[in-house]
Amino acid sequence: MTGAIIDGSKDPLPDALTVDVCIIGSGCGGATAAWDLAKGGREVLVLEEGGDYTGPRLTQRDGEMYDQLYMDRGGRSTTDLSISVLQGRVLGGGGVINASDVVSISDDVLVHWQKQHGLTDFSPAQLAPFRDQALAELHTNVPAEGQLNANNRLLRQGTQKLGWAGEVMHHNRVGCAGIGTCLIGCPLDRKKNPRFVAIPAALESGARFLTRVRAVRIEGATSELKTVHARRLDAKGYREGAPLTIRARHVILAANAIASAQLLLRSGLGNEHVGRHLMLQPQQPVVAIFDEEVRFFRGIPQSYAVTQFEEPATADRGWWGFRIEAISGTPGIVASLIPEVGEVGTKLMTGYPHFAASLLLTPDHGQGRVKVESSGRLRIEYALDDEQRTRIRAAIVATSKIYLAAGARQVVVPVSVPVRMSSEADLALIAGISLAPATSPLMSAHQMGTVRFSPNAKDGGADPDGLVYGTRGIYVFDSSGFPTSASSHTMAPIITVSHYLSQKLLARGG
Numbered sequence: 001m002t003g004a005i006i007d008g009s010k011d012p013l014p015d016a017l018t019v020d021v022c023i024i025g026s027g028c029g030g031a032t033a034a035w036d037l038a039k040g041g042r043e044v045l046v047l048e049e050g051g052d053y054t055g056p057r058l059t060q061r062d063g064e065m066y067d068q069l070y071m072d073r074g075g076r077s078t079t080d081l082s083i084s085v086l087q088g089r090v091l092g093g094g095g096v097i098n099a100s101d102v103v104s105i106s107d108d109v110l111v112h113w114q115k116q117h118g119l120t121d122f123s124p125a126q127l128a129p130f131r132d133q134a135l136a137e138l139h140t141n142v143p144a145e146g147q148l149n150a151n152n153r154l155l156r157q158g159t160q161k162l163g164w165a166g167e168v169m170h171h172n173r174v175g176c177a178g179i180g181t182c183l184i185g186c187p188l189d190r191k192k193n194p195r196f197v198a199i200p201a202a203l204e205s206g207a208r209f210l211t212r213v214r215a216v217r218i219e220g221a222t223s224e225l226k227t228v229h230a231r232r233l234d235a236k237g238y239r240e241g242a243p244l245t246i247r248a249r250h251v252i253l254a255a256n257a258i259a260s261a262q263l264l265l266r267s268g269l270g271n272e273h274v275g276r277h278l279m280l281q282p283q284q285p286v287v288a289i290f291d292e293e294v295r296f297f298r299g300i301p302q303s304y305a306v307t308q309f310e311e312p313a314t315a316d317r318g319w320w321g322f323r324i325e326a327i328s329g330t331p332g333i334v335a336s337l338i339p340e341v342g343e344v345g346t347k348l349m350t351g352y353p354h355f356a357a358s359l360l361l362t363p364d365h366g367q368g369r370v371k372v373e374s375s376g377r378l379r380i381e382y383a384l385d386d387e388q389r390t391r392i393r394a395a396i397v398a399t400s401k402i403y404l405a406a407g408a409r410q411v412v413v414p415v416s417v418p419v420r421m422s423s424e425a426d427l428a429l430i431a432g433i434s435l436a437p438a439t440s441p442l443m444s445a446h447q448m449g450t451v452r453f454s455p456n457a458k459d460g461g462a463d464p465d466g467l468v469y470g471t472r473g474i475y476v477f478d479s480s481g482f483p484t485s486a487s488s489h490t491m492a493p494i495i496t497v498s499h500y501l502s503q504k505l506l507a508r509g510g
């Protein structure tokens with residue numbers, strides 16, 4: 001069988017197809033499963049609603065790239081507009097637009113899943129080969145000292161001055177030229193993401209990838225052959241067009257923790273856990289302004305993390321605490337995060353070359369929920385609780401201390417009303433940050449938990465093989481299944497778990 005990438009917006013296609021395995025989503029979860037299952041001899045078809053963007057098609061222009069590479073053109077948020085929910089929508093998924101940091105799922109987290117969530121199959125020993133495989137596929141390496149830009153170096157400088165722990169993060173870039181637009185795709189194709197590893201390997205094993213095709217509903221959940229109803233999209237992915245029907249023995253959902261649950265809910269499949277337990281790992285930005293030019297938009301955006309405040313695994317919650325990571329942004333996203341408009345906002349943006357910034361990542365406990373209204377509209381419901389607000393404020397205090405120790409002229413917390421600090425005496429202002437809904441530009445890059453794995457249908461939406469309860473042959477192979485935060489980053493954990501579940505499926509003769 002010959003593999004192929006077929007553009008559903010223009011290439012000829014029959015109205016109906018029958019395959020062994022239909023995978024929905026071509027990101028870390030989907031591309032990995034496609035590779036393993038095609039290599040195992042299964043006829044695999046992957047549906048991907050995004051287009052295929054590599055090399056010069058990644059134009060480095062904010063407007064065009066958010067429009068084409070992100071879900072809802074980068075404008076997706078929780079229903080109360082409190083948290084921006086960022087997700088990739090492109091062949092290769094989020095790996096194409098992510099910050100390229102590689103952090104594995106730790107033994108502590110796996111032991112927690114075994115003890116607290118009954119996932120006895122997810123032992124460190126069983127997952128170890130797949131974790132190693134994921135790290136090897138990602139070409140995991142540590143950036144050289146000369147690749148750390150001033151933004152990351154300043155975060156490290158302040159952290160070290162305070163005697164706190166931190167690390168240069170592993171990444172999956174090879175031959176990075178430091179252009180700095182990773183979050184809207186690398187025009188030099190230097191990220192070893194699924195588009196350049198799992199997808200070519202899956203193609204070689206005969207998998208077919210249909211881009212610009214959206215799965216809209218699944219029928220026949222308990223039949224031998226399931227039916228996936230899909231729609232072809234136009235070239236830009238704006239409008240649904242002709243229908244397409246795929247019949248498959250196995251349907252694997254790897255559309256991301258929001259879309260996988262959305263599709264099950266739209267199809268009326270699964271138990272009451274589907275859509276619940278959503279984790280967003282909210283991230284709060286903090287900006288520092290230095291007298292010297294930082295030019296944080298040049299070089300690798302995110303390569304240093306402050307690990308001092310992470311807790312490897314608490315008894316009831318798993319990985320906890322908070323983590324601080326340097327970050328940069330292209331002008332569009334930075335301007336949208338700065339809580340000023342008009343003349344004041346414009347003046348502030350003229351200082352763009354002097355900005356340094358960090359994201360403060362706080363693991364959560366799954367209080368969110370994905371819903372689909374009868375009109376078909378997606379709702380992402382999520383509310384910070386008091387404990388989280390306290391932890392976010394503690395993270396803001398720590399970050400502000402770091403920047404002041406590194407010599408920042410001013411630290412700005414972009415909340416409404418913005419908090420500006422120029423000495424330790426101003427840190428008291430942080431206690432007044434309410435973090436009330438829609439008052440802070442919180443964002444989420446790591447969604448998890450909406451069809452969580454559990455050996456018991458009373459506690460989760462899918463069994464430890466990823467099989468969605470109440471179905472025969474419909475699986476989730478993405479972070480929907482994670483019962484708690486797998487790590488501070490999701491790419492390596494999703495690849496690990498997808499390999500593990502794919503091999504289990506093959507071993508069962510599926």
Ligand SMILES: Cc1cc2nc3c(=O)[nH]c(=O)nc-3n(C[C@H](O)[C@H](O)[C@H](O)COP(=O)(O)OP(=O)(O)OC[C@H]3O[C@@H](n4cnc5c(N)ncnc54)[C@H](O)[C@@H]3O)c2cc1C
Nearest residue numbers: 025027028029049089093094098099100101215489490491
């Ligand atoms: C801005 C940003 C930065 C990040 N930085 C990092 C980082 O540095 N390190 C890290 O480890 N992680 C990072 N992440 C997270 C990580 O990239 C994602 O968790 C991961 O890519 C998710 O993989 P996935 O396979 O579950 O889903 P995705 O990669 O989201 O892939 C799902 C695919 O399914 C498609 N799809 C959805 N619904 C349908 C449908 N109905 N029909 C057809 N196709 C559909 C989507 O278009 C998408 O391409 C970041 C994420 C973002 C958004």
Ligand code: SF4
Nearest residue numbers: 176177179180182186
């Ligand atoms: S910083 Fe490196 S990986 Fe990112 S866009 Fe530039 S060359 Fe590509």
